[in-house]
Amino acid sequence: MTLLAVERIKLLSTRSPWWCALTALLLTGGFTALVVSQSNAQFPATVSATQYAYSFGMAVIMVLATLAVTTEYRFGTIRTTFQAVPNRAAALSAKAAVIALVALVIGEIMAFLPWGLATLIQPEADLALNSTADWINVAGVGPACALAAVVAMAVGILVRHSAGAISLVLIYFLAAENLVTLIPGIGADIFKWLPFNVLHKFVTGNGESANGATYGQPLSTSTLSPWWALAYFAAFAVVLLAISIVTARKRDA
Amino acid sequence: MIEAQSLTKRYGDKLAVDDLSFTVESGRVTGFLGPNGAGKSTTMRMMLGLDNPTGGVVTIGGKRYSELHHPLRTVGALLEAHWVHPNRSARAHLSWMAKSNKISPKRVDEVLDIVGLSEVANKRAGGFSLGMSQRLGIAGALLGDPEVLLFDEPVNGLDPEGILWIRKFMQRLAEEGRTVFVSSHLLSEMALTATDLVVIGKGKLISQSTTEEFVARATDSTVKVRSPHLDRLRPALDRVGATVTTTDDGLLVAGVAGEKIGELAMENQVTLHELAPQQGSLEQAFMQITGDSVEYHADLETEAAEQPAGHAAVTN
Numbered sequence: 001m002t003l004l005a006v007e008r009i010k011l012l013s014t015r016s017p018w019w020c021a022l023t024a025l026l027l028t029g030g031f032t033a034l035v036v037s038q039s040n041a042q043f044p045a046t047v048s049a050t051q052y053a054y055s056f057g058m059a060v061i062m063v064l065a066t067l068a069v070t071t072e073y074r075f076g077t078i079r080t081t082f083q084a085v086p087n088r089a090a091a092l093s094a095k096a097a098v099i100a101l102v103a104l105v106i107g108e109i110m111a112f113l114p115w116g117l118a119t120l121i122q123p124e125a126d127l128a129l130n131s132t133a134d135w136i137n138v139a140g141v142g143p144a145c146a147l148a149a150v151v152a153m154a155v156g157i158l159v160r161h162s163a164g165a166i167s168l169v170l171i172y173f174l175a176a177e178n179l180v181t182l183i184p185g186i187g188a189d190i191f192k193w194l195p196f197n198v199l200h201k202f203v204t205g206n207g208e209s210a211n212g213a214t215y216g217q218p219l220s221t222s223t224l225s226p227w228w229a230l231a232y233f234a235a236f237a238v239v240l241l242a243i244s245i246v247t248a249r250k251r252d253a
Numbered sequence: 254m255i256e257a258q259s260l261t262k263r264y265g266d267k268l269a270v271d272d273l274s275f276t277v278e279s280g281r282v283t284g285f286l287g288p289n290g291a292g293k294s295t296t297m298r299m300m301l302g303l304d305n306p307t308g309g310v311v312t313i314g315g316k317r318y319s320e321l322h323h324p325l326r327t328v329g330a331l332l333e334a335h336w337v338h339p340n341r342s343a344r345a346h347l348s349w350m351a352k353s354n355k356i357s358p359k360r361v362d363e364v365l366d367i368v369g370l371s372e373v374a375n376k377r378a379g380g381f382s383l384g385m386s387q388r389l390g391i392a393g394a395l396l397g398d399p400e401v402l403l404f405d406e407p408v409n410g411l412d413p414e415g416i417l418w419i420r421k422f423m424q425r426l427a428e429e430g431r432t433v434f435v436s437s438h439l440l441s442e443m444a445l446t447a448t449d450l451v452v453i454g455k456g457k458l459i460s461q462s463t464t465e466e467f468v469a470r471a472t473d474s475t476v477k478v479r480s481p482h483l484d485r486l487r488p489a490l491d492r493v494g495a496t497v498t499t500t501d502d503g504l505l506v507a508g509v510a511g512e513k514i515g516e517l518a519m520e521n522q523v524t525l526h527e528l529a530p531q532q533g534s535l536e537q538a539f540m541q542i543t544g545d546s547v548e549y550h551a552d553l554e555t556e557a558a559e560q561p562a563g564h565a566a567v568t569n
Binding site: 002006071076080252 | 298301302303304305318319321324325330332333335336337338339340341342345346348349350352353354355393
């Protein structure tokens with residue numbers, strides 16, 4: 001508990017988490033407002049439509065998570081941390097827990113705020129959360145962001161430099177996975193199992209939250225059920241975090 | 254008490270610290286002296302468990318750093334003053350450190366007061382001057398009221414007032430019975446601050462002794478002699494085994510005390526115009542002792558030799 005409080009003080013006594021949270025909210029809120037206000041019979045406002053921008057906000061949260069650890073390396077406070085808490089595994093696990101928690105909170109706000117906004121903009125549209133799929137599409141953004149933040153933090157521990165780690169995280173998340181599909185034959189099969197594609201499956205499922213609308217964001221090609229998809233991505237995040245902690249323990253701080 | 258036994262650190266094929274053994278006693282300020290690149294900071298990082306030794310062990314009060322419970326309460330350290338997040342306030346920086354070792358939040362205000370930063374406690378540390386950052390670092394070191402204090406080059410870049418403050422401060426900490434271990438590359442600074450010295454060069458131990466002993470050994474005392482009757486004095490000096498060098502206006506005598514030279518002059522009825530002991534500068538002495546072990550020494554000399562003659566003439 002002590003270590004969680006330490007990491008909470010560290011994270012919240014700098015400005016970057018607040019700026020990142022604000023950016024994430026503006027991006028998702030603004031984009032959703034645009035999408036929903038332009039909706040019509042052909043492109044209806046659906047629960048799914050209120051969350052089109054979630055990956056946008058998730059990218060910002062991953063930047064926040066990466067920075068939370070790379071700035072510690074940049075400014076040398078990681079050494080002060082290891083000096084105060086020589087058990088590096090405990091210190092870094094506590095950091096991961098705090099970052100995941102903060103990402104969860106921002107993720108939930110980032111999902112419910114645009115959804116609320118959409119119900120104000122289009123009061124007569126069917127935006128009620130009637131099914132499990134509807135609920136996961138909105139409330140699931142929080143856990144998805146929490147796990148993505150752990151992945152980003154693990155990369156931050158391994159790479160240590162802000163620019164390098166952020167580029168790696170964002171390029172992989174936004175471009176690399178989709179590029180794999182262009183490999184003839186095996187590309188699509190590999191893509192099915194790539195972590196962020198699987199995470200997208202958890203959030204959007206088979207598209208039930210789009211109310212059968214033909215227009216919308218592309219769905220995940222993963223064959224897992226939403227809950228298995230979440231478990232798969234969680235396992236990926238935990239393994240990556242474990243690798244980064246083992247590395248940090250062996251390395252000179 | 255700090256004890257290093259055969260401490261070794263290798264980076265690739267370079268030995269930064271080479272089989273280093275020494276002890277640091279409590280109740281004294283012990284200087285850790287060596288030229289830049291001698292391995293002082295690496296040694297201190299190994300003391301704090303930040304770098305893993307390639308070989309050997311360093312213990313604090315008989316325990317390795319990683320075995321200490323709430324280590325900030327046993328060992329306080331200032332390795333780099335700028336190891337602070339620039340957007341975090343001084344108080345927030347000390348608060349998380351205090352929290353991590355279950356130190357009362359009241360202590361944060363106490364140490365801010367001790368180092369004189371109470372007024373800027375809520376200002377962002379990024380705006381601090383070097384002197385203020387150094388004080389914040391010292392506040393962090395004092396936070397757990399530790400028995401052992403490590404400071405790496407604490408006076409680097411400080412103004413004379415700041416240097417004096419830190420010097421007196423370290424001496425007071427030692428008077429309170431604490432172990433104070435402070436590194437520097439300046440012998441003149443250490444001569445004023447430390448009672449004991451651990452001297453290293455190229456990662457190897459050169460000497461461990463009291464500062465007095467080291468300075469006495471380092472500064473080979475010579476006596477300058479001026480006299481109109483040097484032709485009579487010189488043979489007398491040679492007979493007692495003195496090393497005599499002729500200078501422009503007299504002799505430089507080593508190996509014989511000034512009093513003895515005066516007596517010899519009296520016996521030989523030599524008039525003396527000057528009989529002055531020459532204290533060699535501490536820095537010169539330090540360079541002589543660590544001369545072979547200065548990291549970049551050889552490179553600099555080669556560079557100088559390679560310079561075109563015309564350019565060398567200008568710089569000389």
